[in-house]
Amino acid sequence: MTNRSGLSRRSVLLILLGLPAVPAVAACSPSTPDSDSWRLHARRAVADVLSNVQTARLALEQSREDHVLDAYLQTVAIDAEEAAGKAAQTLESEQPPRAERERYDAVTGKLDDATGLLGEVRIAVVEGRSELFRGLVEDLQATAGQLDTLEKGLGHPPRPKVGR
Amino acid sequence: MKRIFAVALGILTAIGGFVDIGDLVTNAQVGARFGWSLSWAVIVGVIGICVFAEMSGRVAAVSGRATFDLVRERLGPRVGLLNLFGSMGVTLLTFIAEIGGVALALHLVVSVHQVLIVPFVAFVVWLILWRARFSVMENVLGLVGLALIVFAIALWQLGPDWSRLTDQMLTLDKPGDESWGPWIYYAVALFGAAMTPYEVFFFSSGGVEERWGPRDLRTMRLNVFIGFPLGGLLSLAIAGASATVFGPLDITVDSLGQVALPVAVALGKIGLAVAIVGFVAATLGAACETGLSVGYSVAQYFGWQWGKYVRPDVAARFHLTLAAVTVLATGVLLTSVDPILVTEMSVVFSAAALPLTYFPILVVANDPDYMGEHVNGRLANALGTVYLFVIGAAAVAAIPLLIWTRMGA
Secondary structure, three states, rough: EEEOOOEHHHHHHHHHHOOOHHHHHHHHHHOOOOOOHHHHHHHHHHHHHHHHHHHHHHHHHHHHHOOOHHHHHHHHHHHHHHHHHHHHHHHHOOOOHHHHHHHHHHHHHHHHHHHHHHHHHHHHHHOOOOHHHHHHHHHHHHHHHHHHHHHHHHOOOOOOOOOO | OOOHHHHHHHHHHHHHHHHHHHHHHHHHHHHHHHHHOOHHHHHHHHHHHHHHHHHHHHHHHOOOHHHHHHHHHHHHHHHHHHHHHHHHHHHHHHHHHHHHHHHHHHHHHHOOOHHHHHHHHHHHHHHHHHHOOHHHHHHHHHHHHHHHHHHHHHHHHHHHOOHHHHHHHHHHHOOOOOOHHHHHHHHHHHHHHHHHOHHHHHHHHHHHHOOOHHHHHHHHHHHHHHHHHHHHHHHHHHHHHHHHHHHHHOOOOOHHHHHHHHHHHHHHHHHHHHHHHHHHHHHHHHHHHHHHHHHHHHHHHHOOOOOOOOOOOOOOOHHHHHHHHHHHHHHHHOOOOOHHHHHHHHHEEEEEEEEHHHHHHHHHOOHHHHHHOOOOHHHHHHHHHHHHHHHHHHHHHHHHHHHHHOOOO
C-alpha cells in the first residue's frame, strides 16, 4: 500500500525509525568546521595560550624582584598551565578542514610546546628553583613572540603553494 | 560626635562592602580587554543602585518592614512567587560564587586546592550567620574590605597614560581590535555586577535588623550617595590597574590570581598581601550578605520570623534555610565547578533578573499607604522610571548576548 507521495507504509516507518539514528551516526565523527571558523577557533586558542604565557612570565619577573609570595606564585603558575592546556586541548580535538591541515599541525605543535614550557615553569616554581627563573623568563618571552606571530598569521587563509 | 562616627562608619562599610567577586573579576576582565571604554556601564550601574537602594532603605526606615516583606502583600502571592524564584535564584548563584571566591582568595596564600578549602569556608560563613551580631559582621568585614583601596594606590603608582584612559572613558567606543558583541556583553555584565539584586535585599532587610526609623533617613542617604559611588571608584581602579598592566601584553583575565598581579607589579609583596586580605574580606562579606539575602527573601515571602536580631530558636526556619543553602552551595562547589565561571554566569543572570527585583521596589516606594509623606518624589520617580527602561533593556539583552558572544569570547 502506498500513500499519495508514492512511499509505502514500510518505507515511511523505516524513515521514521531511521531518523533518530542520523544524529547518533553523525555524532560518531567529529564535525569539521569550515576554514574561517577553524581559523577563528585557532586564533582564540593561540590568544588564550599567549595570555597565560605572558601571565607566567610577568609573575616570574615579579618573583625575581621579590614582589610576590611563594604560594601566590605557585597558584598563578598552576592556573596558567591548566588554562593553557585546556585551550590547546580544545583546538586539538577539533577536526581541521583539509585546507588548514598543515597549519593545524603547526599551531597545535606550537601550543604543545608552550604548554610544555608552562609545565616546566610550574615544576621550577613548586620546587623553589629560583635560579632557573631567569632562563624561563627568556624562554617565555621568546614563546610569546612566536605565539603572537602565529596569531597574526591566522588572520588570513593559507597562502596557496606555488607550483612549478 | 557619635552621629558623625556612625555616618563615617556607614560610608566606610558601604565602600568596603560594595565590591564582591563579580565586581573583582568582571572589572579586571574588562580593564584588560577594553581599558576604561566601559566605565560608563559602571557609572550607570552605580547611579542605578543608589536610586534603588535609597528607595528600599526609605521603605525599610518608614514602614519598619523590608521591601520584599511588602511585595507579596502589595502585589499578591503570584507576583511575589515569581519574584522569589527569579531574584532568589540569582542570589543563590551569587552566594555560590562568593563562597567559591573566598576559597579562591585563600588558595592564593595556602597552596591547597580551592575545592578542599570550600567546606572550611562554608562552615565559617554558616558560623558567622549563626553566631555573629549583625553590626559586627557588617562593620568588620566592610572595614577590612577597604583594603581593596590598594588597587587605587597601585593604579596611581603604575603611572598609567591618564589622557588615554580618560579618552577611553569619554568617547563611548570599543577598542579597534574588538567587536561590538563582546563589548556590549561586558557592558551588561558590568551593569549586572553593579546592580546585583542581593544588594537591595540585604540593604532593606539590614535596615530592619538595625531598627532604622524616619530619623535615620539622612544617615542612610549619606551611606548610599557617598559610600556606593566611592565603591564604584574602586571598581574603576581595578579596571584601570588591569588595563595598564595587562592591556599591552594581551593578557586576558581568567583567574583571581591574575586580578591581584597589577598590585604586585606596582607595590610588591606588601601590596599583594593587602590585596589578598581585601579579596578575602570582600568575598566573605558578600557571601554572608548573599546567604542572608536568600534567607530573608524566603522567610519574608512565607511570613516566617526572620533576622539576626531575634534568637535563632525564635527564627528557626530562617536559620534552617541559611544552613540548607550553605550546604547546597558547598555541594555545588565540591563538583569542582570553576567559581570564576559561576561568577561570570551570576552577573549576567543578575542583569536578566533585575526587573523582578527593582519593579516592586518602585511600586512600594510609590504607595502612600505604606510611605505616607515619604512617598517617592518627582526626581526619584523620574530616575526610577528611566532606570526601569535601562534595566528592562539589559534584562532582555543579557541571555541572547551570553549565547551569541559565547560569554564574551
